[in-house]
Amino acid sequence: MSARILVVDDVPANVKLLEARLSAEYFDVLTAANGAEALAICARAECDIILLDVMMPDIDGFEVCRRLKSNPATHFIPVVMVxxxxxxxxxxxxxxxxxxxFLTKPVSDIVLIARxxxxxxxxxxxxxxxxRAITSLEIGVQAPERSAVADTGKGGRILLVDxxxxSYERLAxxxxxxxxxDVETNPSEALFHAADGNYDLLIVSLGLDNFDGLRLCSQARSLERTRAVPILAIADADNNTRLLRGLEIGVNDYLLRPVDKHELLARVRTQIRKRRYTDHLRDNVQNSIEMAITDALTGLHNRRYMESHLSTLAEQAAARGKPLALMMLDIDFFKAINDTYGHDAGDDVLREFAVxxxxSIRGIDLACRYGGEEFVIVMPxxxxxxxxxxxxxxRRSIAGEPFSVNKGAKRIEVTISIGLSTLELKGEPVADVLxxxxxxxxxxxxxxxxxxxAAAA
Structure with a gap:
């Protein structure tokens, strides 16, 4: 697993030491001697992780970190203060x-590399x-970076397993x-609780009686419904070995007892902000997929999706020896509706028509806007x-009740014409059916x- 690590420190000896440690583990290492240089490197997207010293002459590490995390272009780069x-x-x-x-010098090689x-x-x-979400910008889905920068990390839902x-009477x-x-005192039930609770963070004590807390963390990572939920482990000061093992199996962060309240809340806010950001990214990917295959006005599938999916449905019908029908519809005199009542009224008609x-169709039927006022319904x-x-x-549903347009100011009569065909021969091109x-x-x-x-046989 290679990554580009930026080491920022104004003491050359410290830089060389960290560079040697990281290079020995096959990481690519970049270096910067001051905060301004580090910010410039990050702005060019040249690093994956930053190891940042605090005490520097021009801009201290706290300010460098603040600037990185407040900039939508760099806020997602992990920063470890050393x-x-x-x-x-x-x-x-x-x-x-x-x-x-936040790692305190001297940092052991094992702890540094694990982190x-x-x-x-x-x-x-x-x-x-x-x-995956970059294309969402091109089709109008708002990028989540700005909301992530403004997120306080508060108001999360947390499951504390202890x-x-x-311990839990102090932490909760x-x-x-x-x-x-929510506090779960029965570790055997914690995974079920976590899967059903839609939590933003799991906090797991590694000092559970008669139960291995790391096994619970591992199970949470292997279960689909909890795989993306961040985990914060809490351990005794002599549990470094188990904590390092926890980082290897997917624990996101840890705290040593005795727990400082302010550090606990700060680490929790960090993990919840990350969870919300990745959730926004996943939502953007899903929205991008939906927008790529869906007609924005009617909510029906678009022509691109129909053309790619129709061949599959035809092949399935032929393989199973089942019929496949295709319906092509056109709203009668639609241009006259636009000319008489305006294009907003035409949009109202199209939306209500889709409803x-x-x-009128089944869940397995595929309804698509083919273009303009033309629609296609595929019926397996x-x-x-x-x-x-x-x-x-x-046809009766459309003709039987007038359509409301212009915010209900008018009601107009609408009718449709429909042409039908079926898949006639195994292997017949779907273009012929259309x-x-x-x-x-x-x-x-x-x-x-x-x-x-209906089309003639």
Whole structure:
């Protein structure tokens, strides 16, 4: 697992030491001697993780971190502060500046490498989501970076898994100051609770009685419904080995007892902000997919989706020896509606038409806007007789009740013409089926509109 690590320190000896440690683990290492140089490197997107010293002459590490995390273009880059400062107040200050972790010098090689590897895995996952979501900008989905920068990390839903009253009775009130907290004292039930609770964060004590807390963390990572939920482990000061193992299996962060309230809240806010950001990225990817296959005005599938999916449905029908019917519809005199009542009224008609279509067909049927006022409905396992009954029901649904337009100011009569065809021969090109439906639609319009015509066998 290679990553580009930026080491920022104004002491050359410290830089060389970290560079040697990281290079030995096959990481690519960049260096910067001051904050301004580090910010410039990050602005060019040249690094994956930053190891940042606090005490620097031009801009201190706290300010560098603050600038990185407040910039939508760089806020997602993990920052680990590596410094001689070791008081809880210093750690909290670093975490509140946006740091992902705060390591105190001298840092053991094992701890440093484990933390870098853990953050590298998370960064790669986030980068993959970001790359998938980039196209969403091109189709109008808002990028989540600005909301992520403004997110306070408060108001999260947390599940605390701890079976020692002396521990959870102290931790829960601390967390409740900023979040909604559920306490699970039975570790055997914790995974089910986590899967059903839609939590933003799991906090797991590694000192559970008669239960391995790391096994619970591993199970949470392997279960689909909890795989993306961040985990914060809490351990005794002599549990470094188990904590390092936890980072390897997917624990996101950890705290050593005795727990400082301010550091706990700062680390929790960091993890909840990350969770919300990745959730936004996933939502953007999903929205991008939906927008790529959906007609924005009607909510029906678009022509691109129909053309790619119709061949698959035809192949399935032929392989199973089942019928496949295709319905092509056209709203009669639609141009006159636009010319008389305006294009907003035309849009109202198209939206209401889509609603009535959905009510008239089955869940397995595929309804698409083919273009303009033309629509196609594909009906698997449907012969021409049944398709004719469905088409007639839909025709009556459209003609039987006027359409409200211009915010209900007017109600106008609307009718449709429908052409039907079916898949005739195994292996027949779907273009031929569409062509027959189109010809049948032409006859329906030629014969007076507001009618259903089936293609000749």
């Amino acid at each position: 410094t001689a400062l070791d008081s809880p107040a210093d750690r909290v200050r670093g975490l509140e500046a946006g740091a992902d972790d 870098v590897r853990s953050l590298t895995r998370l960064k790669m996952m986030t980068d993959e989501l970001r790359m 079976d020692r009253p002396s 009130p601390m967390l409740s100051a900023e979040h909604s907290v 009535r279509v959905r009510k 396992e449907t012969d021409l007789h049944v398709a004719g009954m469905v088409a007639e029901r839909l 062509k027959r439906a189109d010809n049948a639609l032409y006859r329906a319009k030629h014969d007076g509109r507001n009618r259903v015509v």
